[in-house]
Amino acid sequence: xxxxxxxxxxxxxxxxxxxxxxxxxxxxxxxxxxxxxxxxxxxxxxxxxxxxxxxxxxxxxxxxxxxxxxxxxxxxxxxxxxxxxxxxxxxxxxxxxxxxxxxxxxxxxxxxx
Amino acid sequence: xxxxxxxxxxxxxxxxxxxxxxxxxxxxxxxxxxxxxxxxxxxxxxxxxxxxxxxxxxxxxxxxxxxxxxxxxxxxxxxxxxxxxxxxxxxxxxxxxxxxxxxxxxxxxxxxxx
Numbered sequence: 001x002x003x004x005x006x007x008x009x010x011x012x013x014x015x016x017x018x019x020x021x022x023x024x025x026x027x028x029x030x031x032x033x034x035x036x037x038x039x040x041x042x043x044x045x046x047x048x049x050x051x052x053x054x055x056x057x058x059x060x061x062x063x064x065x066x067x068x069x070x071x072x073x074x075x076x077x078x079x080x081x082x083x084x085x086x087x088x089x090x091x092x093x094x095x096x097x098x099x100x101x102x103x104x105x106x107x108x109x110x111x112x113x
Numbered sequence: 114x115x116x117x118x119x120x121x122x123x124x125x126x127x128x129x130x131x132x133x134x135x136x137x138x139x140x141x142x143x144x145x146x147x148x149x150x151x152x153x154x155x156x157x158x159x160x161x162x163x164x165x166x167x168x169x170x171x172x173x174x175x176x177x178x179x180x181x182x183x184x185x186x187x188x189x190x191x192x193x194x195x196x197x198x199x200x201x202x203x204x205x206x207x208x209x210x211x212x213x214x215x216x217x218x219x220x221x222x223x224x225x226x227x
Contacts, residue, residue, distance in 0.1 A: 017186075032212050043115060044156075051213055072183055077216040083158030090156060094212035100169055101212060 002093045005009045006104035013081050014112045021076040023091030024067075032094035033074040035065055038106075045052050049088075050074065061085070069100040086111045115218035116140065120206050127133040131192040133224045136204030138185055138189035142209030142217070144168070147179055150215045150221070162187055163210035194226045 003026045013105050025031055032051050036044040048059025055067040067074045074091060091104040115138035116139035126132055138145050147159040149172075157209045158171035173179075176194075181187045191198060207214035 035219075041220075043220050044116070044205075044216075045115070045218070046215050049213075049215070063224060094211050099156050101216075103158070105155045 001100070002102050004091050004093050004102050004104035005022060006089075007109050008105065009105070010108045010110070012110040014086045016080050016081055019076075019081045019085070019109070021089050021109070023092075023104060024072050025073045025074060025091070025093045026072065027093055027095070028042075029044065030069075032096055033065075034092040034094065034101075035063070035076045036090045036092060036102065036103075037061075037087050038090065044090065045053060047076070049059045065109050081109075081111055083111045083113065085109060095107050115219060116216040117204060117206050117217050117221040121125060121220050121222060122220070123223050123225070125227065126194060127227055128194055130226075131190065132193050132194065132204050132224065133192070134189040134204075134224075136189070136206075136219060138187070138204075138206030139217050142206035142208050143185065144207045144214070145171075145181055145185070146205040146207070146216060147173075147187070147189050148203040148205065149200045150203060151197075154200075156203075159189070161210065168210055188222045191224070196226050199224055199226045 005024045008033045017108045035047040038044045094101045118137045145161045147162045150156045159173040161169040179189045203221045205216040205218045
């Protein structure tokens with residue numbers, strides 16, 4: 001079965017600084033990869049997804065992620081973080097054989113003024 | 114607002130009891146997913162329904178069951194509740210129920226078992 005690892009439980013960055021959140025996956029074939037964001041007290045919202053094609057995908061709110069097969073990674077990036085980006089971020093991998101979706105443990109982002 | 118509604122927002126009950134959580138998917142979405150989010154287990158996929166039929170099963174306990182009705186709303190039934198069942202339960206919906214479809218999440222139901 002597929003699995004996802006988010007090595008960083010908590011990250012703090014200053015407003016305006018760049019951001020990279022790490023995600024490593026384990027899956028036998030080409031995975032379906034997702035990044036979701038969860039603001040306090042809210043459900044999850046999809047930021048971006050990768051299925052195939054261009055390995056650099058653009059998402060909402062200025063986020064992008066790069067799929068690197070050789071490293072089994074799908075890291076999320078943003079060039080300049082805003083205070084409103086403070087939230088919990090989840091990487092997920094989907095298995096297109098059984099519709100199963102596995103989420104990472106999440107990375108909590110704190111933004112310093 | 115994702116268009117997915119969940120009721121109730123909060124539920125407090127005692128061990129051994131049974132509760133029902135309700136989810137209404139976005140208009141037009143045929144598939145409903147249930148997830149459990151807890152501090153120790155993280156976000157866990159429980160079960161998926163598509164157009165009334167079970168499509169995928171994750172880490173759902175035997176004490177838990179779900180169904181999707183003809184009007185496409187779904188209910189998650191949790192019985193013989195234990196302290197460890199305290200968690201945030203999310204429902205999500207998607208258009209066609211395949212893993213590539215975007216899932217739209219509801220605001221969740223927070224269950225507290227005392």
